[in-house]
Amino acid sequence: MRKIHVIGIGAGDPDQLTLQAVRAMRDTDVFFVLDKGEVKADLTRLRRDMLETHLPEGSYRVVEARDPDRDRTAGGSAYVAAVDDWRGARSEICERLIADELAEDGTGAFLVWGDPTLYDSTLAVLDGILERGEVAFTYEVVPGVSSVSSLVARHRTGLNRVGRPVQITTGRRLAEGLPEGVDDVVVMLDAHQTFRRYADQDIDIYWGAYLGTPDEILESGPIAEAGPRIERLRAEARERKGWIMDTYLLRRRPDDA
Structure with a gap:
């Protein structure tokens, strides 16, 4: 059975990583990173810096995919629909990454800014994948400094x-x-x-x-x-x-x- 870590990595300071987060990172084979484009490339670099600081070279892989864009102009009832569409697109991408890039007995991870339980979509995305039933995995959540x-x-x-x-x-x-x-x-x-x-x-x-x-x-x-x-x-x-x-x-x- 595949296993996924959803790891809170703090607001940006590498020193905010908890010992639990580092242990989960060291237990991970593949890290999935949703790239938000060139404008926010420094967010991806911060993640890679954390990995290079805490993990032995060659002990893991990083797989990147383009994060889908969300309609940020939608208002009123259209806002909820826009968020649902965005989460659906994100869910499809993450499902493909887990199915194609992670061995059936492997451990993957998503590094989430702040805390995964506070205004973040990762848990909802993973639940959506499990509900579809095409890819099976278990997941654990590591809280972070929000x-x-x-x-x-x-x-x-x-x-x-x-x-x-x-x-x-x-x-x-x-x-x-x-x-x-x-x-x-x-x-x-x-x-x-x-x-x-x-x-x-x-x-x-x-x-x-x-x-x-x-x-x-x-x-x-x-x-x-x-x-x-x-x-x-x-x-x-x-x-x-x-x-x-x-x-x-x-x-x-x-x-x-």
């Missing part, structure tokens, strides 16, 4: 406050309004800098991009003051690298909670 943990650690703050809830959401959902009864909100996958809608409220923002990498950028403060700085930094970084991955925490001040 960008959420990296963000608050780098800002030297906690994720929640005493007796208060915290919510993790997306920029798309934040655009519908701040969650009721929640004063600490972590926002991921926000391509439109939705925090700008709340610049007139007493809310602080803790923002980070390329967390854990040499390109890391941090900014914080009241949205009214830090927001314009973040917009400028974000635009400059995106122009320089061609892509950006950022996360932020919005925190209501106690008097406004």
